[in-house]
Amino acid sequence: MSTSTLQFLHLPSHLDEEDTVGWEEEADWRMKRFEHLHGHQESWILAPLNPFEERRETEVMSVSLSFALSRYKAGLVSLGRAAEIAGLPYDKMMDELQKHGISLRIGPSSVEEAERRGERLIAALKQLRRSS
Amino acid sequence: MTESLDLLRRCYPRVYVPKAVSDEFSVAFQMPRGLITRTLRNTQQAEAESIGLGAGENEAMVLARDMQLPLIMDDGDAQKVAERLGVEVYGSLEFVRAAFCSCFIEREEYDERIDSFQESGRAHPEYVSWARNASK
Numbered sequence: 001m002s003t004s005t006l007q008f009l010h011l012p013s014h015l016d017e018e019d020t021v022g023w024e025e026e027a028d029w030r031m032k033r034f035e036h037l038h039g040h041q042e043s044w045i046l047a048p049l050n051p052f053e054e055r056r057e058t059e060v061m062s063v064s065l066s067f068a069l070s071r072y073k074a075g076l077v078s079l080g081r082a083a084e085i086a087g088l089p090y091d092k093m094m095d096e097l098q099k100h101g102i103s104l105r106i107g108p109s110s111v112e113e114a115e116r117r118g119e120r121l122i123a124a125l126k127q128l129r130r131s132s
Numbered sequence: 133m134t135e136s137l138d139l140l141r142r143c144y145p146r147v148y149v150p151k152a153v154s155d156e157f158s159v160a161f162q163m164p165r166g167l168i169t170r171t172l173r174n175t176q177q178a179e180a181e182s183i184g185l186g187a188g189e190n191e192a193m194v195l196a197r198d199m200q201l202p203l204i205m206d207d208g209d210a211q212k213v214a215e216r217l218g219v220e221v222y223g224s225l226e227f228v229r230a231a232f233c234s235c236f237i238e239r240e241e242y243d244e245r246i247d248s249f250q251e252s253g254r255a256h257p258e259y260v261s262w263a264r265n266a267s268k
Contacts, residue, residue, distance in 0.1 A: 075209075077185075078185040078186055078189055078207050078209040078210045078213075079186070079189075079206070079207040079209070079210070080185050080186020080187070080188050080189035080190075080207060080210060081184075081185050081186040081189070082186075083156070083186060084186050084187060089156055089157065090156060090157075090186075090188065094254060098253055098254075104253075104254060105207065105208040105209055106206050106207065106208055106223060106254060106255060106256065107205075107206065107207065107208035107210075107211035107212070107221075107223050108208070108211065108223060108226070108259075109208060109212075111258055111259065111262050114223075114225075114226055114259060114262060115262070117221075117222055117226055118222075118226050118229055118230055118233075120220070121202065121222050121226060121227065121230040122230045122233045122234050124202070125143060125230050125231060125233075125234035125236065126234040126235075128143065128144070128234075129234055129235060129236065132145070
């Protein structure tokens, strides 16, 4: 079973090639699980071309989400990209990250930076308020 | 972020949203009134796609830079990229704090919003404390 076959089998078609790097081990584990649940792998290859059973659709979602979570946790993708991979809205992706105990990388990087940027924004908003 | 959209509308006469964000948003929520959806031109779109973050993040950066407007975006990685592109970028918490300090909202409402940040766990406790201690 080649790695490329595994990637084809388990990753949603909208993923970039770059996104698949490092996915082999997880894909292998998922493949075994899918085969256990759904039988021989050929049936899984055809699954995306046919209407999914509800259970399979759930499995596909879970693969996408799992992949997105691992990529975000490793610092390889932004929150927005992770949400795209998982097929979730931005806010829902934040919920999933929190649910799985993965720290959100929310900016700014320090209070000093927040202070500096904050002052600039306050000045701009005060100006806006005066002119409105 | 979505919790701050109403406040953005109160502070700014116009709030622009790139199409990718609008599309994504409308999947899960009712798009708030008064937000202006902007579709990128082909050249902008090509540049946005080359950034390599999420489609919404990519488009927002290019739009903000070309319109010379501040950008509200929470993801730390995306903020760094936006700054490298020359975009003036702020997080939701910074924006809410600035709205309070510039008298767009009163203390009671501000405290409720900060509580909400704290409860959501979507801001580092250090930043929440920093924001909570703000004064006009």
